[in-house]
Amino acid sequence: xxxxxxxxxxxxxxxxxxxxxxxxxxxxxxxxxxxxxxxxxxxxxxxxxxxxxxxxxxxxxxxxxxxxxxxxxxxxxxxxxxxxxxxxxxxxxxxxxxxxxxxxxxxxxxxxxxxxxxxxxxxxxxxxxxxxxxxxxxxxxxxxxxxxxxxxxxxxxxxxxxxxxxxxxxxxxxxxxxxxxxxxxxxxxxxxxxxxxxxxxxxxxxxxxxxxxxxxxxxxxxxxxxxxxxxxxxxxxxxxxxxxxxxxxxxxxxxxxxxxxxxxxxxxxxxxxxxxxxxxxxxxxxxxxxxxxxxxxxxxxxxxxxxxxxxxxxxxxxx
Numbered sequence: 260x261x262x263x264x265x266x267x268x269x270x271x272x273x274x275x276x277x278x279x280x281x282x283x284x285x286x287x288x289x290x291x292x293x294x295x296x297x298x299x300x301x302x303x304x305x306x307x308x309x310x311x312x313x314x315x316x317x318x319x320x321x322x323x324x325x326x327x328x329x330x331x332x333x334x335x336x337x338x339x340x341x342x343x344x345x346x347x348x349x350x351x352x353x354x355x356x357x358x359x360x361x362x363x364x365x366x367x368x369x370x371x372x373x374x375x376x377x378x379x380x381x382x383x384x385x386x387x388x389x390x391x392x393x394x395x396x397x398x399x400x401x402x403x404x405x406x407x408x409x410x411x412x413x414x415x416x417x418x419x420x421x422x423x424x425x426x427x428x429x430x431x432x433x434x435x436x437x438x439x440x441x442x443x444x445x446x447x448x449x450x451x452x453x454x455x456x457x458x459x460x461x462x463x464x465x466x467x468x469x470x471x472x473x474x475x476x477x478x479x480x481x482x483x484x485x486x487x488x489x490x491x492x493x494x495x496x497x498x499x500x501x502x503x504x505x506x507x508x509x510x511x512x513x514x515x516x517x518x519x520x521x522x523x524x525x526x527x528x529x530x531x532x533x534x535x536x537x538x539x540x541x542x543x544x545x546x547x548x549x550x551x552x553x554x555x556x557x558x559x560x561x562x563x564x565x566x567x568x569x570x571x572x573x574x575x576x577x578x
Contacts, residue, residue, distance in 0.1 A: 274301075274303045274355055275303060276303050276353060276354060276355060277300060277301060277302050277303055277308065277349065277352055277353070277354035277355070278300070278301055278303070278354055278355035278357070279298060279299070279300045279301070279314055279327075279347045279348065279349050279354060279355065279356060279357050280298065280299050280300075280301065280357060281296060281297075281298050281316075281345065281346075281347040281357045281358075281359050282296060282297045282298070282359075283295070283296045283345065283359050283361055284296055284297060284330070293332035293333050293334045293335050294318065294332065294333040294334075294335055294343075294345060294361050295330070295331075295332050296316070296330070296331060296332075296333065296345065296359075297329070297330045297331075298314050298316065298325060298327065298328075298329065298331070298347050299327050299328045300312045300314060300327040300349050300352075300354065307327070307328065308327050308349075309327065310326050310327055310328050310329075311326070311327075312326070312327040312349060312350075312352070313325070313326060313327075313349075313350040313351070314326070314327055314347050314348065314349055314350065315347070315348050315349075315350050316331070316333055316345065316346070316347050317345070317346045317348075318333055318335075318338060318343050318344060318345040318346070318361065319337065319338045319339075319343060320337045320338070321333050321334050321335070321336070321337065321338065324350065327349075333345065335363060338363060339363070339395075340363050340364070340365045340394050340395035341362065341363060341394070341395035342360055342361075342362055342395070342397075343360070343361045343362070343363060344358050344359075344360060344361075345358065345359050345360075345361050346358040362395060362396065362397055363395050364393060364394065364395045364396045364400075364464070365393075365394045365395055366391060366392070366393060366394075366454060366456050366464065366465070366466040367391065367392045367393075367394055367466070368389060368390075368391050368452070368454055368466050368468050369389065369390045369391070369392065370387065370388065370389055371388050372390070375468045378449075378468075378469045378470065378471050379468065379469070379470045379471065380470075380471045380473070381444060381470050381471070381472055381473070382444075382472070382473050382474075383443070383444050383445060383446070383447060383472060383473070383474045384443050384444070384445075385443060385444065386441060386442070386443050387440075387441065387442055387443065387444070387470070388439070388440075388441050389406075389439065389440045389441070389452065390438055390439040390440070391404050391406075391438055391439075391454045391456065391466070392438075393456060396458075400458060400459070401458070401459035402456050402457060402458045402459065403436065403456070403457050404436065404437070404438055404454050404455070404456050404457075405435060405436055405454070405455045405456075405457065406434075406435040406436075406440050406452065406453070406454050406455075407435075407452070407453040407454075407455065408430060408435065408440070408442065408452050409446065409450055409451075410429075410430070411427075411429040411430075411445075412445055412446070413444070413445055413446040413450070414429070414430065414442045414443065414444060414445060414446075415427050415428070415429060415442065415443050415445055416428045416429050416430045416431075416434065416441070416442050416443075417443075430442055444470065444472045446472065446474070447472045447473060447474025448471075448472060448474075449469060449470070449471055449472075450469070450470045450471075450472050451467055451468070451469050451470075452467070452468050452469075452470065453465055453466070453467045454466050454467075481514060481515070482514070482515040483513070483514055483515075484505065484513065484514065484515045485504050485505025485506065485513035485514070486504070486505075487502065487503070487504050487513075488502070488503060488504075488506075489501070489502050490503075492506050493506065
């Protein structure tokens with residue numbers, strides 16, 4: 260985006276011959292829309308010349324001929340970001356010219372310090388480290404950003420997890436009004452991020468970038484590969500007799516699980532199959548009711564799981 264700034268002066272001051280007055284119209288414009296201005300020619304006493312008077316406008320590689328008193332837009336194509344001189348001169352008349360400065364200001368959104376120039380292909384959970392720069396502004400210009408990001412649950416600022424606890428934190432007002440922004444995508448699909456920059460003179464303009472967020476799914480297959488048996492051929496090192504589904508040695512596990520990403524991913528991937536168990540489940544044997552409390556709350560044995568129930572002699576099993 261571009262912001263154009265200019266100055267004005269009182270008519271008829273200090274001129275010994277006709278002159279032209281050029282006023283750049285303050286405002287915000289999309290890149291390439293041009294420099295908006297108003298121009299009028301005067302005689303040396305400050306009386307406006309007729310509208311048939313033609314004025315030549317020049318800035319860099321852009322020129323335009325307009326009538327005195329006309330509002331116009333000078334194309335900014337090919338003009339550099341930053342300070343540009345715009346000069347107005349009366350055609351066919353010995354008159355004072357006028358030159359004003361137009362500042363073409365551009366917002367640049369960056370990811371990991373690199374300007375974003377195209378749609379970004381990313382993955383859910385991948386950290387987005389964004390920042391915004393203001394290019395071409397006059398020295399001393401004050402500005403503040405405001406980010407517009409899809410809110411929770413589409414994004415997450417950060418998270419913590421362990422085998423017993425998990426917590427997420429979401430973006431807050433301080434995060435979205437800073438020059439840098441860090442978060443991760445949760446929702447897949449095409450996701451936009453906009454940064455609005457507000458200048459201290461009241462002007463504002465924005466820049467938008469898009470993210471193509473991949474959120475994979477997984478095909479999941481469960482296959483019974485073992486049989487229910489009553490013997491000592493199981494994983495318990497104590498050698499006690501037990502009812503078991505499958506044996507301790509692969510590939511004769513009781514249940515075989517397999518998963519595959521859909522679609523195939525271009526990112527590094529790890530697949531972990533986890534069996535969630537109830538730490539409060541109980542059993543009854545010839546001693547009485549007992550709580551079964553394993554060492555953890557989840558069991559991951561590398562892709563296949565075996566359910567084993569121990570008993571000593573006569574047993575009543577409660578599922």
